[in-house]
Amino acid sequence: MKRKRQSRREQYEEYDDEAYINEVLYKEGYRPPERKKKKRRGVFLGLLTFILGIVIIVFAFMLLFHIQKIEVKGNKYCTENDVIGWLREDKYAVNSVYVWWKYNKGGVEQLPVVESSKISFRSPWTIRVTVKEKEISGYIDYNNQYLYFDKDGTAVLATTDKIEQAAYIEGMDIDASKVKLGEVLPVSDKNVFKRIVEISQLLVKYELSPDRITCSGSELNLYFGNVEVLLGKTNYEVRLAQVPPILQKLTEQYPDKQGTLHLENYDTSGQSVRFVPKEAQEGADTAGQEDGQDAGEPQDTTGQEDGQDTGEAQDSTGQADGQDTGEP
Numbered sequence: 001m002k003r004k005r006q007s008r009r010e011q012y013e014e015y016d017d018e019a020y021i022n023e024v025l026y027k028e029g030y031r032p033p034e035r036k037k038k039k040r041r042g043v044f045l046g047l048l049t050f051i052l053g054i055v056i057i058v059f060a061f062m063l064l065f066h067i068q069k070i071e072v073k074g075n076k077y078c079t080e081n082d083v084i085g086w087l088r089e090d091k092y093a094v095n096s097v098y099v100w101w102k103y104n105k106g107g108v109e110q111l112p113v114v115e116s117s118k119i120s121f122r123s124p125w126t127i128r129v130t131v132k133e134k135e136i137s138g139y140i141d142y143n144n145q146y147l148y149f150d151k152d153g154t155a156v157l158a159t160t161d162k163i164e165q166a167a168y169i170e171g172m173d174i175d176a177s178k179v180k181l182g183e184v185l186p187v188s189d190k191n192v193f194k195r196i197v198e199i200s201q202l203l204v205k206y207e208l209s210p211d212r213i214t215c216s217g218s219e220l221n222l223y224f225g226n227v228e229v230l231l232g233k234t235n236y237e238v239r240l241a242q243v244p245p246i247l248q249k250l251t252e253q254y255p256d257k258q259g260t261l262h263l264e265n266y267d268t269s270g271q272s273v274r275f276v277p278k279e280a281q282e283g284a285d286t287a288g289q290e291d292g293q294d295a296g297e298p299q300d301t302t303g304q305e306d307g308q309d310t311g312e313a314q315d316s317t318g319q320a321d322g323q324d325t326g327e328p
Contacts, residue, residue, distance in 0.1 A: 064124050065096045071128040077113050077136065077148075077157055083129055086111050096127050103129075112182040113148075113156040137200030138167040138213065142176060151204060153184050153197045167203065167222075169196065171215035195220055199231070202240045219264065226256060226278075232264030239263040242273060250275065 070087065072080040093099050102108065103119045110117060116132045134156055139148040148157040148166060158181065172193070178186040187193040192215055199220060203210065210222040210229075222229040224247055231239055246261060258278035266273060 061097075062095060066125055067094055067096050067099065067127060069122075069126040071122060071126065072131070073128060074131045075133065077133050077163065078111055078131070082111060083114075083117075083131060087129065096121065096124060099127060112154070135204060136163060136166045137203065138169045138196070139163070140169045140172055140174070142174075142179065147179065147185075149185055151197065151201045153193060155179055155181050155183060155185055157181070165209045167200070167210045168212035169215070170212060172196065189218075192218060192220075195233070195236070199236055199240070202236055206240055206244060208240065208243060226258040227275075228260045230260060230262050230264040235267055238268075239266050242266065246273060246275075 070084050072083045075083060087093050087099065087103070090099075090102070093102075100119045100121065103117060108117075111131075113133055113136075114131045115134045118130045120128045120130065122128050134150040134154075136148045136156065137151045139146045141147075142158060145158050145160050146162060147155055148159075148163060150156050173188045175186045175188070185193065196213065196215070199213065199222075202208075208222075208224075210224050212223050214221045214223070219233055220231050222231065222243075224243075227247065227250060229243060242263065243261075250257070250259075250261075254277075260276045260278075262274045262276065
C-alpha cells in the first residue's frame with residue numbers, strides 16, 4: 001500500500017504538492033470553501049457585466065435616436081412652432097422612435113386645425129411631421145381677431161391673418177365667452193348655424209368662394225364681388241348648383257355690374273332665374289314702387305313674361321329691371 005501511494009506521488013511530481021493534496025481531499029469528499037466563493041464571485045461578475053451591457057446599449061440607443069431636428073410639412077394655417085409645441089407636450093417625446101410609434105398608431109389628439117398627421121424618419125435624430133389640415137369654411141370677428149371654423153362648424157383657428165378662400169360670415173350671433181378651439185361654435189340660433197354649415201359644405205362641393213355670407217333673419221345671402229345671391233331658407237343644393245354658370249355668364253356680359261341674383265324661390269331646373277342690376281333696383285325704390293316679381297316668373301314692363309337673356313337688358317320706366325338669366 002505504501003508503495004502504491006508512493007507511485008501515485010511520483011505521478012504528480014511534474015505538477016506540485018498542492019495538486020496531489022487536492023486530489024486526495026476530493027476523493028475523501030472534502031470541498032474547499034474557497035472554490036464556492038470563487039464560483040459565486042464569477043456569477044456576480046457575469047450578471048454585472050450583462051447589466052452594464054444593457055445600460056450601455058440603452059444609453060447608445062437614446063443618444064443615437066435623441067431628436068435634434070423636427071421638420072414640418074403640409075402646414076398652411078398653423079405654424080411650424082405650433083406643431084413642434086404640440087409634439088413637445090409629451091415630456092417623453094425626445095426620442096424619435098418613441099415619437100414615431102406614439103403619433104403614428106392613432107388615437108392622438110391633434111391640433112384643432114389639423115385633421116391628421118404622420119411621423120417619418122429623415123435620420124435617426126431627425127423626424128418629419130407631415131400634417132393634413134382641415135378645410136376652413138368661413139370665419140367671423142372674434143376678440144379683435146378672425147375666428148375660423150371648418151365645415152362642421154368647429155372653431156379651428158384664431159388669428160389676425162386673413163385666409164384666402166374663406167368666407168366672411170356676418171350677422172351670426174355667438175356667445176364669445178364660450179368659444180373654445182376644437183369645439184363647435186356656441187351660436188344662439190342652432191337652425192341658422194346648421195344652414196351655414198350646410199352651405200359651407202356645398203360651397204366646397206361646387207368650388208365656390210364667396211367674399212362673405214350674411215345672416216338676414218333666418219335667410220342667408222352670398223356675395224361674389226358685386227353680385228349678391230339670395231338663397232332663402234331651403235333647397236340650397238339645387239340653388240347653389242345654378243350659381244357657377246350664372247356667375248360666369250354675368251361676368252362675360254356684365255363685368256363689374258352690381259346687382260342681385262334671386263334664387264330664394266328657385267326650386268326646379270325648369271324655372272328661370274332673375275338678376276336685378278343695382279341701378280334698376282334703386283330706380284324702383286326712387287319711384288316708390290314695390291318689386292313683387294317672382295324669381296321664377298319675371299315680367300317686363302308690359303306685364304308679359306320676360307324670357308330675355310341677361311345680354312338684353314330692358315329699359316324700365318321706374319320699375320325694377322328683372323333680367324332673365326335663362327334656364328340654367
